[in-house]
Amino acid sequence: MAIREAEPVGSLREVKEAGLDREDLLGIYRNMVITRGIEERGHILYKQGKIPGSFYTGRGNEASAVGVATAMGANDVGTPLHRDMGVHVTRGVEPWRIFAQYMGRSDGPTHGRDGNVHMADSNLGLLAMVSHLPAMLPVAVGCALAFRIREENRVAVGWYGEGASARGDAHEAMNFAGVRQLPVVFICDNNQWAYSTPTHLEYACEHLADRAQAYGFDGVVVDGTDVLAVYREAKRAIEKARTGGGPTLIESLTLRMEGHAVHDDAFYVPKEMFEEWAKSDPIERYRSWLNAHADMTQDEEDEILGGVKRLLNEALARAEESPLPDAGKLTDGVFATPEDLDTPHHK
Amino acid sequence: MAIREAEPVGSLREVKEAGLDREDLLGIYRNMVITRGIEERGHILYKQGKIPGSFYTGRGNEASAVGVATAMGANDVGTPLHRDMGVHVTRGVEPWRIFAQYMGRSDGPTHGRDGNVHMADSNLGLLAMVSHLPAMLPVAVGCALAFRIREENRVAVGWYGEGASARGDAHEAMNFAGVRQLPVVFICDNNQWAYSTPTHLEYACEHLADRAQAYGFDGVVVDGTDVLAVYREAKRAIEKARTGGGPTLIESLTLRMEGHAVHDDAFYVPKEMFEEWAKSDPIERYRSWLNAHADMTQDEEDEILGGVKRLLNEALARAEESPLPDAGKLTDGVFATPEDLDTPHHK
Amino acid sequence: MAEKTYLQAISDGLREEMRRDKRVFVIGEDVGVYGGAFKVTLGFQEEFGAWRVIDAPLSETAIVGGCTGAAIMGMRPVAEMQFADFISCAWDQLVTVAAKQRWRAGTPVPITVRLPSGGGFSGGPFHSQNPESSFAHIPGLKVICPATPEDAKGLLASAIQDPNPCLYFEHKHLYRRIKAEVPDERYETPFGKARVHQEGDDLSVITWGAMVYTAEEAAQQLDGDDVSVEILDLRTLIPWDKQAVLESVRKTSKVLVLHEDTHTGGFGGEIAATIAEEAFEDLDAPVKRITAPDTPVPFSPGLEKAFIPQVEDVVAGLRDLAAY
Amino acid sequence: MAEKTYLQAISDGLREEMRRDKRVFVIGEDVGVYGGAFKVTLGFQEEFGAWRVIDAPLSETAIVGGCTGAAIMGMRPVAEMQFADFISCAWDQLVTVAAKQRWRAGTPVPITVRLPSGGGFSGGPFHSQNPESSFAHIPGLKVICPATPEDAKGLLASAIQDPNPCLYFEHKHLYRRIKAEVPDERYETPFGKARVHQEGDDLSVITWGAMVYTAEEAAQQLDGDDVSVEILDLRTLIPWDKQAVLESVRKTSKVLVLHEDTHTGGFGGEIAATIAEEAFEDLDAPVKRITAPDTPVPFSPGLEKAFIPQVEDVVAGLRDLAAY
Ligand SMILES: Cc1ncc(C[n+]2csc(CCOP(=O)(O)OP(=O)(O)O)c2C)c(N)n1
Ligand SMILES: Cc1ncc(C[n+]2csc(CCOP(=O)(O)OP(=O)(O)O)c2C)c(N)n1
Ligand SMILES: [Mg+2]
Numbered sequence A, B: 001m002a003i004r005e006a007e008p009v010g011s012l013r014e015v016k017e018a019g020l021d022r023e024d025l026l027g028i029y030r031n032m033v034i035t036r037g038i039e040e041r042g043h044i045l046y047k048q049g050k051i052p053g054s055f056y057t058g059r060g061n062e063a064s065a066v067g068v069a070t071a072m073g074a075n076d077v078g079t080p081l082h083r084d085m086g087v088h089v090t091r092g093v094e095p096w097r098i099f100a101q102y103m104g105r106s107d108g109p110t111h112g113r114d115g116n117v118h119m120a121d122s123n124l125g126l127l128a129m130v131s132h133l134p135a136m137l138p139v140a141v142g143c144a145l146a147f148r149i150r151e152e153n154r155v156a157v158g159w160y161g162e163g164a165s166a167r168g169d170a171h172e173a174m175n176f177a178g179v180r181q182l183p184v185v186f187i188c189d190n191n192q193w194a195y196s197t198p199t200h201l202e203y204a205c206e207h208l209a210d211r212a213q214a215y216g217f218d219g220v221v222v223d224g225t226d227v228l229a230v231y232r233e234a235k236r237a238i239e240k241a242r243t244g245g246g247p248t249l250i251e252s253l254t255l256r257m258e259g260h261a262v263h264d265d266a267f268y269v270p271k272e273m274f275e276e277w278a279k280s281d282p283i284e285r286y287r288s289w290l291n292a293h294a295d296m297t298q299d300e301e302d303e304i305l306g307g308v309k310r311l312l313n314e315a316l317a318r319a320e321e322s323p324l325p326d327a328g329k330l331t332d333g334v335f336a337t338p339e340d341l342d343t344p345h346h347k
Numbered sequence C, D: 001m002a003e004k005t006y007l008q009a010i011s012d013g014l015r016e017e018m019r020r021d022k023r024v025f026v027i028g029e030d031v032g033v034y035g036g037a038f039k040v041t042l043g044f045q046e047e048f049g050a051w052r053v054i055d056a057p058l059s060e061t062a063i064v065g066g067c068t069g070a071a072i073m074g075m076r077p078v079a080e081m082q083f084a085d086f087i088s089c090a091w092d093q094l095v096t097v098a099a100k101q102r103w104r105a106g107t108p109v110p111i112t113v114r115l116p117s118g119g120g121f122s123g124g125p126f127h128s129q130n131p132e133s134s135f136a137h138i139p140g141l142k143v144i145c146p147a148t149p150e151d152a153k154g155l156l157a158s159a160i161q162d163p164n165p166c167l168y169f170e171h172k173h174l175y176r177r178i179k180a181e182v183p184d185e186r187y188e189t190p191f192g193k194a195r196v197h198q199e200g201d202d203l204s205v206i207t208w209g210a211m212v213y214t215a216e217e218a219a220q221q222l223d224g225d226d227v228s229v230e231i232l233d234l235r236t237l238i239p240w241d242k243q244a245v246l247e248s249v250r251k252t253s254k255v256l257v258l259h260e261d262t263h264t265g266g267f268g269g270e271i272a273a274t275i276a277e278e279a280f281e282d283l284d285a286p287v288k289r290i291t292a293p294d295t296p297v298p299f300s301p302g303l304e305k306a307f308i309p310q311v312e313d314v315v316a317g318l319r320d321l322a323a324y
């Protein structure tokens, strides 16, 4: 039971060993660009008054989210949070549906009933987050429990922030997962702030990954701006869980590069901290790596960026055409009917 | 931040260093004998049908409870649980009031409103437990917070069982206490069973004291049948907390020597386990120590045992005279009035 | 048909569901080797194994949250709270996650939480509560309160097969005290259909759980008074059978709502308010409520008796109503 | 007297209590440097220091449980929930420990929990709830729901000095929208005394919080109808001013109970049931309830509008009543 600090990823060879070919590598880049693009466009929509309520982004967390999601198998499931847009993108949620979600339209995954990243497509193996942090961790553990009972080779991935690590749900989930050695991987997105609260007011150990010891499984700290290192660690942990090796806690270190939400200018974050972390912007960092190690050409890059631009333009247009939800149906579906169980899981 | 396994106490000198003179040592013995006596008599009362509801004892935990309580200062406070009768006894709750509590009479600390060890005399610095485990830990931390805010040299002691360690309240309490380095000591009464559930189904680390690391403070494992070792460790931890050194987690190892409650014959506990632990019965063990190291004479011992017998006989008689509560007053005091604040704390 | 206690009916019903549906598993504190605090799952672990009868750590949030996840993955979890009182430790998982997930995200959460509830044996403030009203206020949760062995079995089967989070309150005071015929075959008792425990013409008592028997005894004591009392056992609070209640009120024009939970904000208020709104013109007397007073549940037997509505309280209430 | 927003009145009132009573401290997530999610405690940490304005970890249970312990040790803690919705994570501490401690063990727990609640700004299911009814059912908790800046200040002072656990629901939709004169000096607004927001003779509206203004607008729209509407603002739900409600009903004989929380099991049921029981003979029409429907709070503006009772809903309800 050792807490490990993961090495950065150096070479293409290393990455190949971890199971990624060149096409995968470019796909990861594309997913990161889409992720940031969705949130940047969302921000504009918000300023245009087209997004009701509040608005959150995960800038700085693209590598972490996409890296983990890339490591997940098709039948694995996960409970991503408000900084993990990259998970939805990587699992294949179409961007226009996300814009529709932002704007409260009927084609968003929650059909205008919930907003922001409070959504998921359960057909893609994702469970919609609730605001209450980290209430989805026990739920992720429950998914793993189902896999264990049925002896399926599937893994559940549960996300939480370093701030949310203070809540009892994190403890109960990890303790139970450890006792039963369930196939679950915990991803702690440690972006160093919980709203305005710095880490030393949230926890008093050095690394949150240290806590894995308290629950009888492995912990590892990874640089969350290094998408390939995140991928490698997530892959290891997921395959370990899949083969009966029990849970892993991965602490992914980043900085939240914007305010908590759109209304927050993050005045409390030291400027130098932003400057320092801006140097390891996950997308820039990965782009350089692709140039240096995977010979990504300018043409390839342009094609990706251009393609993403088109995708998002079309997505926006399509989302704006999505109708507002019908208020007459407000009270439908408070309770499920047997037909609702017609999902891949309930067969 | 090291997890320590505490040495047993060997000599009188060692104990003197820890602040106990010979009179104290005999007093500890007396308190342990009273504690067991109360619970044994309670059991008889129960069989006689004089105690309504259920009935719990802390047999095997007398050293742990009395040891910690002896280490507490007069102004310190604590939240003992259902195995910690020795804490009430040591802090000076009169046995007749405990019998009255058992029997639901109006002179019990809760005046018949609650039963069992769900009671406390707040004038003696104790807070009445609730059933929900370990909900009193955040409360104990809150007491410590008050002491810290007012810069008082007081310490709060919070008890919990190894089973209850699995609940979120334990985590939130310890995390907050660690972050703020509050003057609180956590006592984990690890009696190896949570009702019928063995430790390996409750947690997956070696010692629960290991978890102190996760919260940024010290942990220590002590043999809970060695009253002097418990005392010494509690004293160290309490004085450390008092002088600004922050929390400590003490895991006190014992075996629950009876069923969970009176209705439970503990069939699930291996017989050998009981036999093994019976050899280190806390009272027997301490009596031998007193004989060997403190020259306790037969006369002294007889006096103590005889005195306790008389005390408990009188207590029983007095408790049985205590009237049943007046049902007409059932609804009084759901809400406090300003006069209720006329306590040492609210001056 | 065989005569069974309420407890045995629950136990047999649960075993039957586990035998016929592999998705059903049981999780809770001490449900395995020990068979649960009330022995409902005695012998289950031997029959179904340690992964379908799971001894959980003392972690109500992990239990309920875990059931939610497993249910979304297609299982039919049945969680046991050791006492209903401890469900307060999983409140957030129920109201925040389980209750809202279908409506928000389209994901049904078919879990059943078994809740040994109610007083009458000096369990004190933390082993005697009837927290059904708290949950009945949360959209998305179903609330089930069987009073008879037959219903206990049939409603449990319905709860387990229902695609929603179901809170199944089993009244501890009925466990061994109430014995009745229970059909041998499997059946599901539908939610939202009240049961006429006793027909009558002059007064209606609307109640559930252990209070059904208190009402029955009270009605018997009124035999000499020449008033006939109808007793409606709601069986489920969410959904509750408004139609049956309104019909009974239309017939009798006088109604007593009776529950063991405390008064203010108790579910009796919802029922009384609904009657007052929708059967206003049928009423010949104010809708009366008899409930526990607004205190925690007391330990000492005399106090507990003063807390839980007693037969004589109901007799007095019915006489008041009859005389109105 | 100065004109202040509801938010400013809360902030000023809290600062004043902290200045005059050293036992008062504030604890919550981001209440320090950031001044709280809604800036109620902006500048407080500079004035009172980091040990009286405590940035807590994301731990509602530790916050509320911690306040309980500190209160028993003689402090007067004021906890801030970032949104009222998150109090579900401290449910057990409130109902199990804080609510019952005085009655069981004689230990008062003088804590105040500030709860920014209510919808109207597309906060969605988890940032818009009105959970006051859930707590109003638990004996031992006081429930406070100010509607005006003046009451916001005075009721906060009372809550902080009250020897009981007080849940202080501050409605977010009133924060900056409602502005009114607030006395400069310190004062305590008593609990359990309703405020006549507007006198009237024909219909009574019983309500609280943001719905007071919805009722007011609705009453204005009835001006041409020649019916005069009395609006009673309960101000506190526990204790609630039954006397004032019954008096108003006696005067008007027709009553509408209005709240923003969901219908079934909402506190409106308690009020309506009480009226139906205790003012039965004074009623000329059924007691009507207008509430949110039984769903979570929706995000999309059109849905939210359909969820929160609107002026036109109240107008229609009042017209129905008037015509009865
Ligand atoms: C139980 C709970 N309490 C309070 C909040 C309000 N809140 C939303 S995000 C947040 C900070 C979360 O910090 P962290 O877990 O580090 O995640 P991050 O936002 O930094 O990704 C808070 C306090 C919440 N969502 N849930
Ligand atoms: C939150 C909660 N859930 C369930 C229970 C029921 N219960 C009472 S004692 C107990 C076992 C406690 O084990 P442990 O913490 O080890 O304490 P011990 O009784 O062994 O001293 C359980 C499950 C409870 N009291 N509180
Ligand atoms: Mg963070």
Ligand SMILES: [Mg+2]
Residues within 6 Å of the ligand: B161, B162, B163, B189, B190, B191, B192, B193, B194, B195, B256
């Ligand atoms: Mg134990």
